[in-house]
Amino acid sequence: AQSVTQLDSQVPVFEEAPVELRCNYSSSVSVYLFWYVQYPNQGLQLLLKYLSGSTLVKGINGFEAEFNKSQTSFHLRKPSVHISDTAEYFCAVVLNRDDKIIFGKGTRLHILP
Amino acid sequence: DAGVTQSPTHLIKTRGQQVTLRCSPKSGHDTVSWYQQALGQGPQFIFQYYEEEERQRGNFPDRFSGHQFPNYSSELNVNALLLGDSALYLCASSFSRSGNTIYFGEGSWLTVV
Numbered sequence: 001a002q003s004v005t006q007l008d009s010q011v012p013v014f015e016e017a018p019v020e021l022r023c024n025y026s027s028s029v030s031v032y033l034f035w036y037v038q039y040p041n042q043g044l045q046l047l048l049k050y051l052s053g054s055t056l057v058k059g060i061n062g063f064e065a066e067f068n069k070s071q072t073s074f075h076l077r078k079p080s081v082h083i084s085d086t087a088e089y090f091c092a093v094v095l096n097r098d099d100k101i102i103f104g105k106g107t108r109l110h111i112l113p
Numbered sequence: 114d115a116g117v118t119q120s121p122t123h124l125i126k127t128r129g130q131q132v133t134l135r136c137s138p139k140s141g142h143d144t145v146s147w148y149q150q151a152l153g154q155g156p157q158f159i160f161q162y163y164e165e166e167e168r169q170r171g172n173f174p175d176r177f178s179g180h181q182f183p184n185y186s187s188e189l190n191v192n193a194l195l196l197g198d199s200a201l202y203l204c205a206s207s208f209s210r211s212g213n214t215i216y217f218g219e220g221s222w223l224t225v226v
Contacts, residue, residue: 004155036217043117043203044156044217090155100146100169101205101215103155 002027004091006104013081014112021076021107023091031093033074034101035065038088047089050074061085083111117142117206117218125224126194134189134221138206142216144168145187147179148203150220156203162187163209191223199225 007022025031035047048059055067065076074091091104118137126132138145144163148156158171162181181187185206191198201220208214 043219044205046215092155100158100161100171101148101156102158105155106153 002031002093002095002102004093004102004104006089006091006107008107009105010108010110012110012112015083016080018079019077019081019085019109021089021091021109023074023076023104025072025074025091025093027072027093027095029095031095033065033067034092034094035059035063035074035076036090036092036103037061038090038106040087044090047076081109081111083113085109086111117204117216119202119204119218119221121221122219123222123224125226127226128194128196130194131190131192132194132223134191134202134204134223136187136189136204136206136218138185138187138204139216142206142208143185144207144209145181145185146205146207146215147187147189148205149173150201150203151197152200159189194225196225199223 003026005024013019033050036044037047038044047063048057050057050067058064063078067074088106088108090106092101116139120135146161147159150156159173160170161168165181176192178190203220204218205215
């Protein structure tokens with residue numbers, strides 16, 4: 001069975017500082033990897049996805065993530081955060097097309113002024 | 114082009130009652146999935162509908178049922194509500210042949226008292 005572990009439940013970071021949100025997954029077969037963002041009292045918005053090809057994936061709002069197959073990781077990074085990045089971030093995997101999405105428990109990004 | 118729309122946005126029910134939540138997929142999408150997101154948790158897959166049939170189901174009791182209509186819209190029904198059913202219910206839609214472009218609605222907040 002597939003699973004997703006987000007290693008930090010909360011990450012505080014000063015505005016304009018870099019941030020990394022960690023995600024590890026477990027699967028015996030190839031998966032597709034995603035990061036979603038959830039702003040307060042809103043639904044989920046896709047930040048970026050890895051399906052195949054280049055292991056460095058760029059997404060919206062200046063975020064990027066790197067797929068590391070040997071470490072089964074898909075960490076999310078941003079070089080300089082803004083107060084508007086305050087949100088919950090979810091790492092997720094999908095086994096194949098149209099399959100169910102398995103989410104991690106989320107990491108709350110807290111931007112300090 | 115409207116995205117995924119859900120109704121109602123908020124509702125309060127009493128234990129033992131029944132609730133119906135509705136979802137209209139993004140235009141052109143034919144697959145609808147439902148997720149439950151409890152407070153402080155990642156979304157959990159409930160079930161997925163395609164061609165008016167339940168194609169996949171997560172680990173949820175039979176009290177949770179659904180339906181997909183010929184216009185691809187969908188309903189989620191929960192019977193005999195429990196306090197633990199209080200959550201944000203998210204609808205996601207996709208097109209079966211596009212592969213992994215999944216869009217989420219804003220969700221329906223259900224409070225069971």
